[in-house]
Amino acid sequence: MALLEVENLSIGYNTKGGYLKAVEGVSFALEEGQSLGFVGESGCGKTTIGMALMRLLPPNGSVSQGRILFEGKDLLEMSEREMRQIRWGKIAMIFQAAMNALNPVQRVVDQIVEAILTHSPTLGKREAIQQVEDLFQTVGIPHERMRDYPHQYSGGMKQRAIIAMALACRPKLIIADEPTTALDVIVQDQILKETKYLQREFNIGMIFISHDISIVADVCHDIGVMYAGQLVEYGPTEDVFDSPVHPYTKALLSSYPTLTGEKSLLQPIPGETPNLIYPPDGCRFCDRCPGGSPSCKEAIQAWVDVSPGHKSLCYHC
Amino acid sequence: MKANKLDSDSDIQRRFRWTGPFLEGWSIFKQSLLGRIGLTLLILFAVMALCSFIPPWIDPMYNPMTGVDPDISTTTGPSWRHWLGTDFMGRDILSQLMAGARVAFMVGVSAAVMSVFLGTSIGMAAGYMGGFVDTLLMRLAEMIMVMPTLLVVLILSSVFGQLNIWTIVVIIALFRWPGVSRIIRGQTLSLKQRSFVEAAKVAGASHVGIIIRHILPNVLPLAFLFMTFRVTSAIIIEAALAFLGFGDPSTVSWGMMLQWVWKTGHMFTAPYWLLPPGICISLITLSFYMLGRAMDEVLDPRLRKEDQAG
Amino acid sequence: MDNQANPILRIEDISKVYKTKGSFFKGRGTEVIALNRIYLKIYKGEIFGLVGESGSGKTTVGRLIVSLEKSNQGRIFLDGVEIAELKGRELKNFRRKVQMIFQDPYQSLNPQRSVYDAISEPLGVHKIGNAATRQELVEEAMKSVGLSPPEDFLHSYPHRLSGGQRQRVAIARAMVLNPQFVIADEPTSMLDASISAQIFNILLEMREKSGVTILFITHSLAAARYLCGRIAVMYRGNLMEIGPGEEIIRSPRHPYTQALIDAIPKFGQRGEVKRYGTLLGAEREGTNGLCCPFFPRCKVAHETRCGKERPHLKELSPSHSVACYYAEEGFEV
Ligand SMILES: Nc1ncnc2c1ncn2[C@@H]1O[C@H](COP(=O)(O)OP(=O)(O)OP(=O)(O)O)[C@@H](O)[C@H]1O
Numbered sequence: 001m002a003l004l005e006v007e008n009l010s011i012g013y014n015t016k017g018g019y020l021k022a023v024e025g026v027s028f029a030l031e032e033g034q035s036l037g038f039v040g041e042s043g044c045g046k047t048t049i050g051m052a053l054m055r056l057l058p059p060n061g062s063v064s065q066g067r068i069l070f071e072g073k074d075l076l077e078m079s080e081r082e083m084r085q086i087r088w089g090k091i092a093m094i095f096q097a098a099m100n101a102l103n104p105v106q107r108v109v110d111q112i113v114e115a116i117l118t119h120s121p122t123l124g125k126r127e128a129i130q131q132v133e134d135l136f137q138t139v140g141i142p143h144e145r146m147r148d149y150p151h152q153y154s155g156g157m158k159q160r161a162i163i164a165m166a167l168a169c170r171p172k173l174i175i176a177d178e179p180t181t182a183l184d185v186i187v188q189d190q191i192l193k194e195t196k197y198l199q200r201e202f203n204i205g206m207i208f209i210s211h212d213i214s215i216v217a218d219v220c221h222d223i224g225v226m227y228a229g230q231l232v233e234y235g236p237t238e239d240v241f242d243s244p245v246h247p248y249t250k251a252l253l254s255s256y257p258t259l260t261g262e263k264s265l266l267q268p269i270p271g272e273t274p275n276l277i278y279p280p281d282g283c284r285f286c287d288r289c290p291g292g293s294p295s296c297k298e299a300i301q302a303w304v305d306v307s308p309g310h311k312s313l314c315y316h317c
Numbered sequence: 318m319k320a321n322k323l324d325s326d327s328d329i330q331r332r333f334r335w336t337g338p339f340l341e342g343w344s345i346f347k348q349s350l351l352g353r354i355g356l357t358l359l360i361l362f363a364v365m366a367l368c369s370f371i372p373p374w375i376d377p378m379y380n381p382m383t384g385v386d387p388d389i390s391t392t393t394g395p396s397w398r399h400w401l402g403t404d405f406m407g408r409d410i411l412s413q414l415m416a417g418a419r420v421a422f423m424v425g426v427s428a429a430v431m432s433v434f435l436g437t438s439i440g441m442a443a444g445y446m447g448g449f450v451d452t453l454l455m456r457l458a459e460m461i462m463v464m465p466t467l468l469v470v471l472i473l474s475s476v477f478g479q480l481n482i483w484t485i486v487v488i489i490a491l492f493r494w495p496g497v498s499r500i501i502r503g504q505t506l507s508l509k510q511r512s513f514v515e516a517a518k519v520a521g522a523s524h525v526g527i528i529i530r531h532i533l534p535n536v537l538p539l540a541f542l543f544m545t546f547r548v549t550s551a552i553i554i555e556a557a558l559a560f561l562g563f564g565d566p567s568t569v570s571w572g573m574m575l576q577w578v579w580k581t582g583h584m585f586t587a588p589y590w591l592l593p594p595g596i597c598i599s600l601i602t603l604s605f606y607m608l609g610r611a612m613d614e615v616l617d618p619r620l621r622k623e624d625q626a627g
Numbered sequence: 628m629d630n631q632a633n634p635i636l637r638i639e640d641i642s643k644v645y646k647t648k649g650s651f652f653k654g655r656g657t658e659v660i661a662l663n664r665i666y667l668k669i670y671k672g673e674i675f676g677l678v679g680e681s682g683s684g685k686t687t688v689g690r691l692i693v694s695l696e697k698s699n700q701g702r703i704f705l706d707g708v709e710i711a712e713l714k715g716r717e718l719k720n721f722r723r724k725v726q727m728i729f730q731d732p733y734q735s736l737n738p739q740r741s742v743y744d745a746i747s748e749p750l751g752v753h754k755i756g757n758a759a760t761r762q763e764l765v766e767e768a769m770k771s772v773g774l775s776p777p778e779d780f781l782h783s784y785p786h787r788l789s790g791g792q793r794q795r796v797a798i799a800r801a802m803v804l805n806p807q808f809v810i811a812d813e814p815t816s817m818l819d820a821s822i823s824a825q826i827f828n829i830l831l832e833m834r835e836k837s838g839v840t841i842l843f844i845t846h847s848l849a850a851a852r853y854l855c856g857r858i859a860v861m862y863r864g865n866l867m868e869i870g871p872g873e874e875i876i877r878s879p880r881h882p883y884t885q886a887l888i889d890a891i892p893k894f895g896q897r898g899e900v901k902r903y904g905t906l907l908g909a910e911r912e913g914t915n916g917l918c919c920p921f922f923p924r925c926k927v928a929h930e931t932r933c934g935k936e937r938p939h940l941k942e943l944s945p946s947h948s949v950a951c952y953y954a955e956e957g958f959e960v
């Protein structure tokens with residue numbers, strides 16, 4: 001049984017302009033100890049999925065359809081009390097711009113100890129501090145800096161402290177939403193390396209959200225490419241990047257400058273992302289797609305299997 | 318249908334370049350219950366103030382200050398001739414109330430406009446110039462801020478005798494700008510750091526140009542917001558002064574009416590006389606306050622209610 | 628090659644120190660050395676890349692060039708004229724020639740002013756044209772950044788625009804005066820990859836069409852490689868390496884540049900990338916102010932040499948300079 005199975009998940013927000021369909025019909029599965037990455041442009045619904053998995057959608061957001069099976073149980077049907085046990089205890093999330101989430105007037109170590117104690121009340125304070133010390137060692141913060149306040153940390157150290165906090169309760173699943181976006185490449189590299197190491201070491205399932213393809217390619221086993229609220233291509237990282245099938249994936253890859261290889265003219269994707277309150281019929285990428293034809297708009301969207309585990313949501317494939 | 322909507326939207330924008338943001342603000346304002354109540358009340362008061370010249374025109378005995386009902390020489394309750402009754406001299410309370418509305422608007426709005434104008438200019442100057450000017454102006458603001466306005470006006474009027482209503486307005490304005498200027502200064506400081514101001518500098522714009530084109534439009538909404546709150550405080554100060562007997566004796570204000578009630582000892586015997594001015598003072602200040610809160614919502618997107626789910 | 632002889636912009640020995648104000652509790656303020664004795668030459672018509680991590684002083688270089696900030700030491704020449712000395716009319720003329728595009732498109736447009744107001748502002752400041760010709764110039768600038776048809780955007784306000792559209796408005800505003808020199812300070816760091824690519828291509832097109840010189844500030848070596856002929860790498864206010872972009876990325880000579888390249892996630896050729904491994908896991912203890920700026924983190928550094936004295940930029944070839952003893956002496960690191 002997979003650790004996490006998401007079936008046909010649709011999420012929307014009530015807004016002034018109407019009902020915004022932020023995520024539509026997304027299905028994926030994650031095995032224990034595996035990592036899955038979501039990439040896509042800003043506003044394609046990556047954070048929304050993460051928030052829905054934690055059941056932390058803002059008040060105007062709601063799941064309109066689908067199931068989220070975590071260890072076989074549907075998270076959407078749980079009571080808020082059961083959910084609180086799972087949140088942080090079994091599923092932890094590193095929020096977008098999490099660096100600012102540390103409480104500025106409390107020592108970092110106290111914040112993490114508090115998180116541990118709320119989830120395992122049987123533990124003594126001293127044991128909890130010992131645990132934090134171990135955690136800081138694993139994420140690479142010198143333990144003499146444990147008793148500092150957040151503002152004394154650099155951005156990278158704050159991010160590491162957040163990762164330590166996410167690991168504190170030994171979760172089964174970590175959702176990391178753009179954990180390195182605000183950091184420099186060297187710090188990012190170190191944090192990605194640690195994340196990969198910790199994930200393998202503790203056999204944690206991970207969902208990694210980023211708009212940067214190269215980061216996701218670096219960290220994840222599987223990858224899902226999202227466009228305008230839909231998953232458009234899904235499969236093992238190598239397959240998706242080495243032989244992309246969906247025109248959006250191809251376009252995304254060719255709009256990204258690289259360090260190696262031929263220096264060719266980047267091909268930006270023309271046009272703008274569609275309006276999610278009135279999404280277009282049929283394929284949502286059609287208007288910006290080089291190979292789009294009127295028939296794409298009429299055809300019912302269906303997954304096409306490219307190779308085992310690698311599928312694409314394109315009528316032409 | 319969708320295309321249609323977008324079309325007309327951009328059409329409106331094109332035709333009414335300047336009103337665009339206001340229309341949008343209005344549509345948010347409309348959704349606020351507080352705002353609607355406040356605005357309705359204010360319109361009622363405005364109508365009252367505008368109609369205040371009608372009673373004396375019908376019959377000179379309805380003149381709020383000098384008109385005395387020849388048949389009545391003491392306070393009487395409501396009747397057909399005097400809907401709200403008469404005061405101790407037989408003057409019509411309703412016409413006094415209407416004249417009071419006019420004074421309240423005059424005092425409130427003009428004191429508010431003056432103090433906000435002062436506060437905004439001083440705040441922008443301090444924030445934009447920084448350094449010595451900033452320190453000087455802000456120290457001055459702090460000094461004035463710790464002086465209680467009411468007390469100062471009382472002292473002034475005991476020194477100079479009765480104050481004219483416009484003097485009172487000017488004094489209120491002179492004492493109420495510091496709060497505004499501090500907020501505007503803070504806003505200016507943060508705007509000064511924003512890159513659109515730097516972009517204007519790089520393009521070669523002068524300081525005056527930057528203040529007029531970039532700082533002012535961004536602090537103006539805040540200044541308007543303050544105006545509504547300042548109106549409230551100016552009306553209250555004027556009423557308090559009048560009640561304490563330091564008002565302009567040639568005008569009829571609600572505070573003055575309360576003072577007459579009190580001075581003639583009808584506090585507990587003539588509710589028809591005591592209540593209308595009291596209620597009017599409360600309602601008009603409340604309505605300006607509600608208007609301010611609703612405008613706050615228009616200005617601060619974080620306070621905007623998203624339509625809640627379900 | 629004759630434009631190699633007279634650069635459009637020359638930066639000589641520039642230093643900038645920021646003093647932070649002390650507060651009541653912290654006592655006296657501290658000094659931050661944002662730039663430490665920088666020399667640069669930028670030639671006409673090139674796109675020059677300035678790369679470095681956060682806080683390395685890239686923006687400070689840009690702000691000094693447009694004289695939003697005064698340097699503590701050194702001189703900057705544009706077209707042979709020192710910019711610190713400009714006053715009055717000459718300063719205004721200089722403002723016409725040099726423009727800047729800012730990092731955050733959500734901050735660089737005044738929310739209360741329409742797109743037309745924003746783009747036409749520089750024209751108004753310099754009293755160019757009348758209402759009709761101004762509108763024409765604005766529309767032309769908008770078309771050249773791909774905001775077409777211009778009528779659709781002319782009277783909209785920034786909050787209606789996406790990040791990419793806002794950045795295009797900012798570029799149009801910078802280009803409407805037809806400047807000679809434009810500083811683009813991380814114009815795409817807040818934008819998506821596909822929108823960044825559009826912006827990159829707009830910049831390339833601008834250079835093609837009007838021959839404008841661009842100083843492109845970025846933290847991404849890949850973006851610099853795509854856009855720039857020459858690249859300079861900065862670290863904590865110091866220039867570490869300058870050279871042709873392709874050469875710096877293929878064979879970086881400074882250990883810091885090498886560490887930077889190591890750190891960039893690469894996909895597509897997992898097996899082929901060689902790692903230089905020049906970065907220490909933790910900072911070296913007990914360093915003094917005189918050492919090479921990268922010494923505390925440099926794996927290959929020599930205590931006796933790099934720890935004692937700061938290396939200066941030395942030419943390896945006429946176009947490639949490095950500030951590192953190892954590179955100079957031809958050591959293979
Ligand atoms: N609270 C909200 N109310 C209304 N709409 C929302 C809300 N949060 C997000 N949205 C909309 O839902 C869509 C998906 O947003 P989401 O934050 O999931 O995107 P994302 O892929 O995480 O983007 P980014 O890369 O910018 O973080 C967007 O169109 C966004 O405008």
Ligand SMILES: Nc1ncnc2c1ncn2[C@@H]1O[C@H](COP(=O)(O)OP(=O)(O)OP(=O)(O)O)[C@@H](O)[C@H]1O
Binds near residue numbers: 659
């Ligand atoms: N106004 C200021 N006051 C004090 N210190 C400043 C100021 N502006 C910049 N600094 C400091 O100067 C150094 C260089 O800053 P600069 O903004 O030039 O870096 P940068 O390379 O542009 O970084 P980023 O990539 O984050 O934009 C930093 O250490 C910064 O903290």
Ligand SMILES: [Mg+2]
Binds near residue numbers: 046047048096177
């Ligand atoms: Mg997000």
Ligand SMILES: [Mg+2]
Binds near residue numbers: 685
């Ligand atoms: Mg910068």
